Every structure is written in C-alpha cells, then in structure tokens.
Amino acid sequence: MHVVIVGNGTAGIHAMRAILSHxxxxxxxIISNDEPTFYSRPEITQLIEDPEGLNHxxxxxxxxxxxxxxxxxxxxxxxxxxxGTLTLxxxxxxxYDRLILATGAAPKSVKIIGLPNKRILTLRTxxxxxxxxxxxxxxxxxxxxxxxxxxxxxxxxxxQLGLPPKVIVSSQQILSRTVDEDTAGIIQRLFEDHGVKFxxxxxxxxxxxxxxxxEGVLLTKRGNKIQFDLxxxxxxxxxxxxxxxxxxxxxxxxxxAVSDAMETSSPAHYAAGDCASIFNHETGHxxxxxxxxxxxxxxxxxxxxxxxxxxxxxxxxxxxPRNAIPFFxxxxxxxxxxxxxxxxxxxxxxxxxxxxRKIFQENGRIVGAVLIGDITHAGLLFEAIREGIRARxxxxxxxxxxxTLTQQTPSMEVLFS
Numbered sequence: 234m235h236v237v238i239v240g241n242g243t244a245g246i247h248a249m250r251a252i253l254s255h256x257x258x259x260x261x262x263i264i265s266n267d268e269p270t271f272y273s274r275p276e277i278t279q280l281i282e283d284p285e286g287l288n289h290x291x292x293x294x295x296x297x298x299x300x301x302x303x304x305x306x307x308x309x310x311x312x313x314x315x316x317g318t319l320t321l322x323x324x325x326x327x328x329y330d331r332l333i334l335a336t337g338a339a340p341k342s343v344k345i346i347g348l349p350n351k352r353i354l355t356l357r358t359x360x361x362x363x364x365x366x367x368x369x370x371x372x373x374x375x376x377x378x379x380x381x382x383x384x385x386x387x388x389x390x391x392x393q394l395g396l397p398p399k400v401i402v403s404s405q406q407i408l409s410r411t412v413d414e415d416t417a418g419i420i421q422r423l424f425e426d427h428g429v430k431f432x433x434x435x436x437x438x439x440x441x442x443x444x445x446x447x448e449g450v451l452l453t454k455r456g457n458k459i460q461f462d463l464x465x466x467x468x469x470x471x472x473x474x475x476x477x478x479x480x481x482x483x484x485x486x487x488x489x490a491v492s493d494a495m496e497t498s499s500p501a502h503y504a505a506g507d508c509a510s511i512f513n514h515e516t517g518h519x520x521x522x523x524x525x526x527x528x529x530x531x532x533x534x535x536x537x538x539x540x541x542x543x544x545x546x547x548x549x550x551x552x553x554p555r556n557a558i559p560f561f562x563x564x565x566x567x568x569x570x571x572x573x574x575x576x577x578x579x580x581x582x583x584x585x586x587x588x589x590r591k592i593f594q595e596n597g598r599i600v601g602a603v604l605i606g607d608i609t610h611a612g613l614l615f616e617a618i619r620e621g622i623r624a625r626x627x628x629x630x631x632x633x634x635x636x637t638l639t640q641q642t643p644s645m646e647v648l649f650s
Contacts, residue, residue: 281369332502380406388429495531
C-alpha cells in the first residue's frame with residue numbers, strides 16, 4: 234500500500250508514525266515545500282535568535298523510519314481523487330492508494346494603507362523566522378500586531394534580544410483565547426516589566442512610511458502615533474484548503490470536512506490538522522481548531538484510518554486544549570476551559586513569589602486550570618480535566634501546589650473525594 238501525506242508538520246508526522254507503527258510494510262511518501270526535514274513549528278521563534286539553529290528544533294525520526302519513507306521537497310499542484318494521482322510542481326505525477334492532506338494553515342493577511350505588503354512579516358515557517366531575523370538585525374522600533382500566543386512569543390524573543398516591541402491588540406486583553414481576563418493582566422504586567430508596551434483595543438488606520446529610511450509611523454483610529462521600522466503580524470491563521478477545494482472535496486466552516494475517522498467526502502482521502510474541519514456529534518457542526526493537540530491527535534487517527542487499523546474507541550475526540558510556555562523564566566500553563574459565565578473559580582495567589590493558581594469548575598467537574606509561577610500537579614490537573622472528575626472542593630495541596638504525593642498515587646476519585 235502506498236500512502237502519500239501532503240505536509241510535514243505536526244499532523245503529517247503523527248500520521249506517518251501511526252501508519253508505520255501499524256503497517257511497517259506500507260510505502261509512505263511525504264511531500265512538502267517547506268524544509269526537507271521535520272522540525273517543531275511551535276519553537277521556530279528560536280530561529281529569530283539563531284537563524285542557523287534549525288538542528289536545535291529538529292524532530293528526531295527514530296530507528297529505521299528514514300529508510301521507510303520518501304520525502305519529496307516540492308509543491309503539490311493538484312490531485313485527482315478518481316484516478317488516485319497527484320501532480321507536482323515539476324510536472325511529474327505520483328500515484329497513491331491513500332492520500333492524507335496535512336496542508337496546515339497560512340497566516341491571515343494584514344493590509345495597512347500606506348505600507349507595502351512586503352513590509353508586514355508573518356511567522357509560520359522556518360524561512361519566515363529567518364526573514365524576520367534579517368530585519369531584526371537592523372531594527373530599533375519593532376511592532377507586533379496581535380496579542381495571542383504567536384504574537385507574545387515573538388515579543389518575548391525580541392525582548393530577549395534587547396528589542397522590547399510595541400504590541401497592538403484589537404481586543405481588550407491579550408491571550409483572549411487562552412486565559413481569563415485577570416490572568417491576562419498578570420502576564421501583561423510581566424511583559425511590561427521587561428519594557429514591552431501594549432496598545433489594547435487598538436486598530437490601525439494607516440501608516441506614514443518612508444521607504445528610503447525604512448521607518449515610519451502607524452496611525453491608529455484612536456489617534457495614537459506609533460513609530461516603527463519592523464512589523465510582524467500574528468493575527469491568526471486560515472486553513473490551507475486550495476488543493477482539496479480544487480479537487481472537489483467538501484469544505485465546511487473554512488476547512489476540509491472530515492468524519493471522526495478523518496475521512497473526507499472522497500473515500501481513501503483523509504485530512505488532518507489545521508486544514509481540517511472535524512464533525513462534532515455533540516454540536517452537530519464542523520469545527521476547525523488550529524491548535525497543536527488537535528493536529529497531533531487528528532494526524533494519528535488519519536494514519537490509522539489510512540491503513541485500516543482504526544478501531545471505534547480510538548476515533549477522534551477533541552483533546553483538552555493545553556498550552557505550556559515560559560515567559561521570562563516564569564512557567565505558565567493553561568489547560569481546558571477557562572472562560573464562561575457559569576464557571577466556578579478557585580484561586581490561590583502568593584504575591585511574594587509571583588505565583589497564581591486558578592482551577593475552574595462547571596457543575597462540579599474540573600474543566601480548566603491556569604498556573605503561573607508554579608506548575609506543580611499540571612499533569613494531574615490535565616488528567617482530571619480529561620476524565621471529567623467531580624470535586625466537592627479543591628484540596629489545599631492541589632490549589633496551593635504542595636508536592637505531597639510522594640507515595641503510590643491513589644485513583645482520581647479518591648484524590649478528589
């Protein structure tokens with residue numbers, strides 16, 4: 234059996250591993266116009282600091298997997314579902330028995346009146362990071378558009394390089410999809426303590442750009458004038474669906490429509506990761522969620538489905554959202570659901586040690602957590618959230634992060650009873 238995977242990101246890699254773990258004799262071809270290797274995209278901000286450091290974020294391919302896969306560093310121009318063939322950018326065609334689309338997503342484009350599009354940089358690939366690095370070396374006034382994880386990771390890297398940027402956010406808080414409002418304020422102050430300046434609830438109106446001097450001023454709708462010589466936009470992503478759309482596959486909610494087995498509207502064709510919209514039986518709608526856990530899990534399911542090894546209990550179910558990242562040596566973890574009017578919040582704060590720990594419950598179940606400065610028991614909380622554990626009250630050792638579980642860990646029900 235020949236399985237072709239288009240894309241070498243998180244979904245593509247997990248699909249490849251699933252295929253070869255279940256069917257070592259399968260022939261696997263991975264096609265990508267990105268780097269001819271595998272690397273961790275969540276860590277590409279490191280390449281802004283060290284453009285030649287791709288080996289530091291490389292993902293290892295263990296054992297003899299390299300001998301079992303063919304990696305083609307080209308662009309796919311299109312595919313024919315009926316014939317089972319695809320066309321490469323060099324004009325060659327390739328036949329397949331199964332096709333997995335792991336084409337990912339592209340940064341949402343941003344246009345500013347008065348500023349050439351080429352001067353608005355984005356970050357999605359290693360090459361993007363190297364391009365930003367080239368501009369950073371001669372920048373004095375960097376600006377970041379967007380206060381999500383991508384924008385803050387770039388801001389953190391620039392600050393570490395001695396260039397604390399100005400961050401322009403259209404919403405009223407940073408990390409609006411990741412943490413609650415109070416926690417966002419804590420993280421914002423952490424950045425501000427290192428020289429980063431935030432403009433919340435701010436929209437760009439236009440720019441006054443001097444091409445010769447390579448510097449300019451941003452004009453906001455509020456009347457702010459913000460000096461800049463470098464702009465990096467982190468305003469979210471859009472699924473890459475062009476190949477699937479041109480081949481006639483069903484598109485829903487902006488992504489390639491797939492079942493909980495990752496199969497598209499065409500048999501023997503699968504999609505996984507940021508490009509896919511997965512059907513949610515609970516809501517009756519297709520959902521597109523461009524986050525790492527979904528990419529990894531959907532890639533696994535697509536790989537197992539492609540070789541006929543998927544069992545009903547291992548079909549896709551939405552993973553618990555989780556993010557873990559240190560900013561300025563302060564560990565921060567966000568897990569599960571942390572926004573909602575019906576949530577009950579249990580909080581612990583140690584201002585002297587800059588520790589904040591919040592646990593969120595809904596109808597007695599633990600559904601989310603945010604840990605700043607002390608991430609003790611983060612793994613345990615993740616499991617409790619994933620299993621929907623009920624707790625009449627949050628134990629002090631868990632709320633305060635006291636590492637008391639030194640013996641054999643009892644069951645979840647006993648821990649939270």
